[in-house]
Amino acid sequence: MAKKGLMISRLYSMLFAAFCLINCHAAADANERKVHIVYMGDRPKGEFSAATTHHSMLKGVLGSASSAKKSLIYSYGSFNGFAAKLTDEEVRRFSEMDGVVRVIPNHILKLHTTRSWDFIGFTQDAVGAKPEGDVVIGLLDTGKLMNHTQTAMVLTKIKSSHKIIGGRYYNSENWYDETDFKSPRDSEGHGTHTSSTAAGDKVPGASYYGLANGTARGGVPGARIAMYKVCWSFGCATADILAAFDDAIADGVDVISVSLGADWPLAYDEDPIAIGAFHAMKNGILTSNSAGNSGPWPYSVSNYAPWTLTVAASTIDRKFVAKAVLGNGQVFTGLSINSFELHGKSFPLIWGGHAANYSAGASPDISRYCITGFMNSYKVEGKIVFCETLWDGTGVLQAGGVGTIMADDEITDFAFNYPLPATQISASDGEKVLDYIKTTENPTATILLGETWTDYMAPYVVSFSSRGPNPITPDILKPDLTAPGVDIIAAWSPVAPPSVDWEDPRSVDYNIISGTSMSCPHASGAAAYVKAAHPDWSPAAIKSALMTTATLVDPKKHEDLEFAYGSGQINPTRALSPGLVYDANETDYINFLCKQGYNTTTIRLITGDNSSVCTSTTPGPAWDLNYPSFSLAVLDGQPIYGVFTRTVTNVGPPNSNYTVWMTTQRGFTISVEPQFLSFSTVGEKKSFTVRVTGPKISQQPITSGSIVWVSSDYKYMARSPVVVYNVLPTPYSPYDSKSQRKPTFRRPSMYHKNGILGRN
Template sequence: MGDLNNDVSAKSMHHLMLQDVLGSSDAAKESFIYSYGRSFNGFAARLTDEEVQTFSEMEGVVSVIPNTMLQLHTTRSWDFMGLTMNVTTPAPYETDVVVGLLDTGIWPESLSFNDEGMGPPPKSWKGICQTADNFTCNNKIIGARFYKSDGYYDETDFKSPRDSVGHGTHTASTAAGRPYNGASYFGLGKGLARGGVPSARVAVYKVCWAGGRCGLADILAGFDDAIADGCHILSVSLGASSPVEYMQDPIAIGSFHAMKNGILTSNSAGNSGPSPYSVSNNAPWSLTVAASTIDRKFVSQVQLGNGQIYAGHAINSFALNGTYPLIYGGDAANYSAGATDLTSKYCIQDTLNSFKTEGKIVLCDFLYDGSGVLQAKGLGTIMSDRRYTDFAFSYPLPATLLLPDEGESVKAYIRSTSTPIGTILKGETFQDSVAPTVVSFSSRGPNAVTLDILKPDLTAPGVDILAAWSPVAPPSGSPVDKRSVDFNIISGTSMSCPHVSGAAAYVKSYYPSWSPAAIKSALMTTASFMDSRKNEEAEFAYGSGHIDPVRAVHPGLVYDAGVNDYIDFLCKQGYNTTTLRLITGDNTSSCASSTYDKAWGLNYPSIALSIADGQPIKGVFPRTVTNVGYANSTYHAFITAPSGIKITVEPNVLSFKSVGEKQSFLVKIDGGVVSQLPIQSGAITWNDGVHQVRSPVIVYTVLPSMMMPNTVMKPFSFDESSFINGLL
């Protein structure tokens, strides 16, 4: 792949290449899917293994990558972050900022995307609106495209940018939705729904479809168009199920080209937490976002006939208005279907005896979507499980989730009387006084691809987020749920990502000329400090901290980087000229040397030092900051170091005489020989009396085998139900 100015000539060239390999123009036309000629040079086609091999050997072909499938990572939050309506009066250039979203599309009729009072799109906009299926754009949604390389459509899919899943509508409204007062989920969370930059424009690139499947070829096509159309910030709430090398990752490749064109890509960290090495979207040129709680949680109480009350986690929109018989799923086995009490206690489909469960509330020893209870004509479900108790799901029937010991108490009551009764109360909201904390499902570091680049970069609200929804998508995520809503409450790093996308657009609206790295640095170095006592994985959970959009527009100093810096980084990571071009797509890219070196030299806003077991702690990190604060200013370095580790900064005073001036310094980390050392956290904060520019410094140990070039550590994963993974 290489840059081209003329997408028409690119398409012609790609057709000729296909024709050479396939033997005829007709065969080339039948094989062809996409031409990526607007922002980078490449194409997608249907090929046999032999044809792939032929292409791989052709002169000028940098890489041939199979079309794998990636997954989706699925309004009190903005107030919680301090970006209140009083603050969010349009910034100087907010209406000129275009937020592009690679997602499941959008529901254009949603009240979050009305264009009342908005002028025409900015003159720089070059995008189009694909209007199939009665889809329409306006002065809010200024661009919309859809992609389906495999040609297969589910019966629920719209062959247009219209969203049948809900995910894309939710993320778009979180990032840039217009204010709408009176939004709620069946009365829960009622209030003002809005995005971070309500006056910014939205462009949608539908690359994901029913089942949350997102094709590699479609993702690259979306990036190609978004870059050429004129987007300023890209929000990409999807990724691989486990970390992959940059040269095999379409999001890393696409976001590299976006960066090259001045566009910052905000990515979700993934929902495979709390396993270590599970964070995805690890490329240093994009911004990776973990998910954390806000100061509101949803609770649905269980009230038993003996007077006992238990507070469960659920977004329960149903009111039973009375008490009903209770039964334990383990006492209602569907023997005719081959179930036993050991399987029916989980209440999955086909395991329950409807003659026993009809009209009753069923206690289940498993967190599931309630479809098994509904199938067995049950009235509601009380679930008992220790997983995922720090956020809430919604369900297609009255439901709540208790801890296992509470579930045992409910079971004991059921068996203590011949007529057990109870009820599940409609959901309520309670204050979460310990927020923000990183939620359990949020993927954790270390960075499995580059050990000395800290990922995730920061954290943002991703738990129980109220935002717009597609009215044709089941609000609980269960296919048996036939209800329709305009707003929904869901959780995931998919929800935290657009919060950062909106914050990045907010910064961009103040500083249109800032590079992606400068915006990223501003967001990271002004992030609020997180308490490691609440998050035992510390920076591996939350990166630089919790996003603070208001502080980010006045960062004081930024750590800037550009294309050549990232190319140098890749070369020092063991990439050679051939593998480098798999990412850059540019046949002029080259590595003067591919000798492996640490990633310490990349001008990154955080510092991570991995030490092989049995080695001494030692690292030197050169850094350069650019003054974006006051012309005449002096910054002093304040250092926080963990016990037994020495951190020094040379020089420890930086004086600036003008805005835009750069100053360099060295960070030196020293300590004794270590083995099996968990994460040790420190920080460097540059302070001029007004700005506090904070960079976390972490030290941790790894196995010696993990220090080899191009070694990707696989996450320690746990099997969870498809329901859980599907909702996130």
């Protein structure tokens, strides 16, 4: 195990080196021009030419009109800012200019269903309402397939009568892989998958080589899609992301779906997704985000701004398995989306440790893991190889192997699809396979075609789904909710590889993959469904409806409770009629930012309104933001104490009465005042106070309760979780919005070439 750890450590180093090739700007020549975003907040009032203003600023710093024209990449118009190639000295000069909020390096972010919609109770009978055709979902992704039967694209104008209303593409770094299309067309598959999950048409008979056969459909088949291609084989550049937000806002989309994010925390005014989503919110557009695939570690959640909807990934009642059958009759069931049929034929079985490629510097301690390039083709060719870890199968495939049986306990709750017959069994079963190999003169095995089994434990949040607490604002609970994101089948680009091997030459129209990238478009589709029914609702109201009506997730399955699943699993049908909503607008979020330490000067730039004032910039808790959940971060050794103010808006019957129900765990108390709310009109607002108290706590993990506003006829129930947990004031103060944590690099096994787990 020690040598395995050393191997993984070396792989971490390789991954870090690759990361720095893209992101470590500080190591570059100071005189080399790199793409940066000059963010200046909201668009100024009155007559304003973004292109002229930004060109003039660049001319003043760079010294000539020709240099300014050559440097400029994007001039953002829906808000104020531009992207340009700048030297370190030019970055410094722009950073010191009045009117500039932040100069942001062009970081490279990464990409974070026949059954899934039915599993959450959103059956085909519920969709297809005529108003859905008035809703447009804008996706920031890898593009989409133009002529797929589920997501056929017609380039036309927003709000037209066509299903797919158009696509744009962005590449500020001008980097292209040989597989990339210089167009909105999708060569990765990811964008086709997410867009069809959100709003794909109904297509019967969809499957992945016969697996998961059924009718594929998006959440809102009647809605329309606008694709903004910001992700390529190398990842997703922040300047491109902001350009896409800029265009999506100007195009008038209703929901923006973003299945990508950073691996490390960024301040709100440095995070391009938070910036773009803020200006989208100002224009009445809700942004739905993936929570990230860095779980199950705490503080790993991505996309944590309170004006966005952050979505974790959970399972559905279906899992994919493949059986390995040994020559002695033993059968082992493992996780795999195995599309290969060996027709029961047995092949010689070999242990990877017996097939070291010594010419490549390998040894049995390395080849036992079947790492690509370290396998001896003379010994592997024509055989099934037993490997002592989870890998992508390319090590065996490139050495001429027939298939692979992998033993690993690290991933037990989702499956991969491989470029050859493969299955992943438990480590204990692996010991039995190895014993068979070592005690049998001519060991043999076969791998059976994949099967679909019922997962009776579903739903539960999958291990890779990123967890809270919120790394920047601990008093805002993230993720907000969870949605199906495990083994999801949806449309795929036939030019994209169908397995974890990006050189897999096969072609498919549908693929099964996992990730918060898959759960995000489920929430985006649900948000579009609510928007279609309530076109006048604000982004915060739609988000509140989805959160307060979410289906409860079993806490016994999750030791990290709401840090894993937020308010629960989305329930689009119930979200149409939440009864009450926690609404919020730009002013509420500005007050929140003031308490995060942003001053009046910065706030006025962000809002474009010189009347905006921060009465206090002393960092403190976010207890008075009108959020649909409650999070109390208690400094280690201090008593439990928090007072939250909230306001609910009646969106149910005009004459309605609500009583509060409370649940709590031993160790703290929740009180609500008043405990009864009476409404006489639709749109009427009522405020209340939630007080959370308890003794001093130290080193306490998350504990939680809830408050539920229940109508007198029991028809409406708006539930909000209440979580309490310990935090340390150092080294990363939870009340310091500028604190940054360093990137964490984890095991790169099964990672795609641009760092995404199983293309998610």
